Amino acid sequence: MDTGKLIFEALNLLGLIHEKTQSPEEKELLLTAADALSFINTTGQQYQFEDYRKDLKTEGPQMVVAAFATREEAETWLEKHSNPPHTASVLIGDDYHTVYYWRETNLRRIPASPALEFYLEELMRDGLPPPVATFNTREEARAWFYNLPERPSQAVIQLGGEPYLAAYHRNIDHLAFHPFSLVDKLKAWREKQQQEQDPEEPGPQS
Incomplete structure (x- = not known):
């Protein structure tokens, strides 16, 4: 079944569940899921969504949206991006980083990720x-x-x-x-964190 038809049938199913749901909180969650699927259709991202679902079924580390040789390249890309992603992963010299973008303040950050x-x-x-x-x-x-x-x-x-x-x-x-x-x-980082949380008790005073 092609992705477009899957999305259409998923929207219908969400609608049926929404009609039978009494909880306002659950209704809002169902509407959010339906809006997310509609967003994929209306923005023309069916193929990207299809590739993403295929990627989920394969082995491998977390998906990234871009890769850069240096941090300077990554920061330039993020600074000039007209609509940066938020909480997406990128690679800088094959090291994982997370892109953060707060639209209200236009704050942009790209810290390392473990x-x-x-x-x-x-x-x-x-x-x-x-x-x-x-x-x-x-x-x-x-x-x-x-x-x-x-x-x-x-x-x-x-x-x-x-x-x-x-x-x-x-x-x-x-x-x-x-x-x-x-x-x-x-492992070394965990050991350091543990030592900071549980410092050794001082020995007896002589």
């Missing part, structure tokens, strides 16, 4: 996945990946002697390389 570290940690829950290929440089890994008959959403590789996750963001045709060593930094 989303990737948590994702890599989950991948390592049962141990480090075995690499499917080994490379000395990113250029070699990129050439290999783009020459595959079908590009996967992610692949564990050995790069420069270290394990990496090669993540392909199909919506922007960008291949990112994420070192699994980021998980060690996450």
